[in-house]
Amino acid sequence: MIIRRLQAENILKFTRLNITFPENGTILISGDNESGKSAIIETICLGLFGRTANLDHHQTSKVIHWGNTRGWIALDFTDTKGQNLTVYRHFSRQDPPQARLNAEGVDEAMALGEKEVNQAIVQAAGMAFHHFIETIYLSQGSPEGEDPNAIVRMVAGVEDLDLLSAQLETEIKAERDQINRISAELSSASQELNSLNLQPGLLGEKQQKLNHNMAQKATLEADIKNRTQRLDTLGSGAKAATAALSATIQQGHLATLAAWNQNLKNLQSALSTLASLNLGEAAAIIAKLRGKTQHTLESLVAFSTIVDKTIQDGKSRSHWLSGTDIQTLAGEQQHLDAADQLAAKGRSRGIFTFLFFVILALPVGGIGFALNFFPQDPRLAPVVEMLATTFPDYQTIHLQGAMGLGVLFLLIALLGLGKSIKNIAMKSQNKQTRYDLLARAEAEQKIVAIIAETAQLPLCQQIHRLSSLEDQVPWNESLQQWQQSQGRDLVDEKKLSSFLNGWNEDFGQLKTLMETIIKNLDHELHQANDLLSNVNNTIPYLEKEIHGELERHKRDQELRKRCESLKESRTQISHDIDIQTLARQLIQDSAHEISLGFSIELRRLIAKTTPLFTRGRYQHLRIDEDLNLSAFSPTKNDFVDMSETSRGLRRQLMLALRLALAQALTARSQTQSQFMILDEPFAHYDHDRFRESYQALGNVSDAIQQTFIVSQSFDEDLAETATLHLRCQIETNVMEWVSP
Known part of the structure; x- marks a missing residue:
């Protein structure tokens, strides 16, 4: 894997970076502290994996240059298969990071989104980030506190197996403890079952x-x-x-x-x-x-x-x-009054008729009678003379008519007299009727009074009354x-x-x-109440006994189910322990095989790098089958643990180990060319050892074709041997270098 070009804006120290790197040789980066040397290396790391050795994926907003809200990186590289790729990453203080991976000359993205791009980079680089940090990228800082054995096992791929083996061992121990607890609980449950001593039929009884x-x-x-x-x-x-x-x-x-x-x-x-x-x-x-x-x-x-x-x-x-209607006393009295009035009127009219017609009958009938029967009577002469004067044509027939008219008038007078007598008799009869009504009213009042009185009387008196x-x-x-x-x-x-x-x-x-x-x-x-009281006193006692017996039965069932469950659990856990023990043995065997194969390769590589950085004093680093390292000490004429060496020697041995691991990782990823970053690798070396170690880097491996070395300064003759020398300055936030 080779880094070809780095472009960035507003990342770390630099507001703009545009650097084309040579694909072979040594690339030197020098400058004072805070001048941006490590910023260039961290930008490369950030472009590849979306994080640095000090910042994880959730802290990438901190890489944005001070005073800006956004930044971006475009990194061109060649993957382990020789394919040219470009990764783009955009960072914001407000939004999550964005990423895209493209093949050279292809517009469509190979991967899009931070998660997919990070997974694609691991495939393209042939290694995960933690392998990269421990082998390809030797970051600034002292390696003397690191555990070389742990680094070797991680690079060899045994570390995960060790962790899995340790986890299985912990689980096996926990499950054995669980079996002991289950056995103790089974024993306790069995004892409790025996103590319950249930009697068949007692509950039913x-x-x-x-x-x-x-x-x-x-x-x-x-x-x-x-x-x-x-x-x-x-x-x-x-x-x-x-x-x-x-x-x-x-x-x-x-x-x-x-x-x-x-x-x-x-x-x-x-x-x-x-x-x-x-x-x-x-x-x-x-x-x-x-x-x-x-x-x-x-x-x-x-x-x-x-x-x-x-x-x-x-x-x-x-x-x-x-009442007042016609059928009542008042009505009958009114009827009598009306009859009296009619009788009085009839009597008056009868008397008048009698007198009137008598008066008419006497002169008319008398004159006609006298003249008809005594015409020669001298006493009638004036009458005859008056008639002759008044009626000159009267005849005897007229006198007879006058006599008949007198008789008629007399009859009418008699009729009027009879009617008058009848009305007088009727009034007398009405008077008697009135007396009868008053007598009846008095009798009726007495009867009504008696009937009304009896309603409030005692029964016997009411009947009698x-x-x-x-x-x-x-x-x-x-x-x-x-x-x-x-x-x-x-x-x-x-x-x-x-x-x-x-x-x-x-x-x-x-x-x-x-x-x-x-x-x-x-x-x-x-x-009955006494008997009920006895029954009521007996029922709670029986209910209490039944409740207790039911609880005992319930507890018996619970204990039996619990025992069955515990036995099943114990059997299952024992089976799991057998499987985990077998799995752990297989993992250990696999780790041993991996360690054995890796140790052979690593011994070969360390045998080449160790003399280069120790002036030939230490020719051998021993790596056993479990990948534990020890160095052969000429003074002690024996292999000693790395922790027993001096600080300076330990730095040299760790550098030799890192280079050997980088070669091993490169060989395992089957890449023909690989870059390597050494950030201040010789910070604690004296001048002569610095020069010797720098010159030795050229003889390490043919596979490592591109080496980035960061240091505050380089000797002029050493700098002239480099393919590219980038000089950083504190006051400059822009760096550009594009190869012709």
Whole structure:
């Protein structure tokens, strides 16, 4: 792999770099401290791998030149296969790094994005970054603190196998410890299983006993509930019946019809409740009392129907007395008044007609009669003369007509007189009718008052008072029939007292029986409660025992499952240990084979480089099969560990080792040409050793064709042997060198 050209802007010290490197020979980079020598080398490293020895991928924003926000690198190189490639990297203080890898003359990118480009570079370089840092790039700093054995094993590729082997060993140890813990846990679980000592059938027996007690509890609770309800119903029924009957008996003579009805309904309801309890001997008395109550209620219902008729009758009579329509007292009186007025008018008209027509009949009929029958009477002469003067043409026929007209007038007068006499008789009749109406109104008022009064009277008095009306009312017959049949026990005080006494005797017997029944029920209820209390006390004890037994069974199952699981785990872990042990052995064998092959090659290369940098004093570095290094000391005439050598010698030996490793890595990557970077490799060397080591670099390897050497200064004669010499200056931030 050869670096051909480096271009950059705003990276590290430089605002611009444009350098074309020769593909063969030595490239010297010199200058004072802080002049940018290492910056050129780090820019090459940054261009290849996207990071430096001191900055990883997440810190690349720090490589941007101070005062700028962006920077870029374009690095042309030839890969291990001889293909010319260019890698482009862009850096920003705000955005993630960007990268692209292109083949020379091809526009399409081989890889795009930092991750893909980094993977492609590893393939193109034939090595990973950590191999590059330990072999190809000898960074500035003292190597004396480094572990040479670790470096050799890393380059040989054994380090990862060592890590894997160590990891397997750790895992094997942890799994063996786990097996010991599992065995201890198995032993503890087995002991606990033995201590549980479960008895077959014990749990079922206890559960059956609990079920029996629970069933007994449910039966007792239902029985107690029924007995309590029965006792409460009996008590409330007896109390209601006592209250209703007491009210009926105590209020019997003074109770109204409404009070009787209400008391008897209450009594009937209470007796029905008691009858539903099937009270044995008391049932007969209850049935008897219910029959009496029902009979009395039916009797009162019949009487209520009669009372309703009286009320309706009273309303009708009150309406006749107080109403204003034609069918009422006022209407009839108005009718009589109108008839009187008509009679008076008729009488007046009759008298007038009589007098008027009598007056007309006497002169007309009298004159006609006198002239017709006594025409020669001298007393009539003036009349005859007046008629002759007034009616000169009158004849005898006219006198006869006048006589007939007088008779007619007399008849009309008689008709008027008859009509007058008739109206006088009618007025007299209306007067009698008025007297009759007033008498009826007085009687009706008394009946209405009696009907209204009876609504608030005790039952017996109400019956007696209504009976006193007898035939004055239309419902009297219904009342008499009721008194003789259904109401015969209620019609008077004596019969009612006898009736109520019979009730009181029956209820006294019922009360005595119910007190005995209530006492027995209460005693049975106490016994049931005592038995339930015993069952309730037993159930928690059984539940606790069952819970404990269930927990023991559960624990037994858990322990058995745990034992099975532990045994399976122990078997699996033992199997894993066998596999891991075999794998570790295979890894160790592979590492040994790799180490053996690499040690042979490395011994050959070290045998060439070691004398070059130790003035021939140390001819041999021994590398055993495990890649452990030791140097042969002429003074001690024996191989010694690298840590036992002097500081200066150790630096020389580490440089020789690095160069040998670089050759080995180059050979393994099968590349024909390789570059190498030595940043201040001779910083602690004296002048003569510096020159000797510099001159020895040319004899190291033909594969390393391009060598970058960084130092503050070089002797002029040494600098003249270099292919390119770049001189850095502190005050300059730009470097350009392009080959012709």
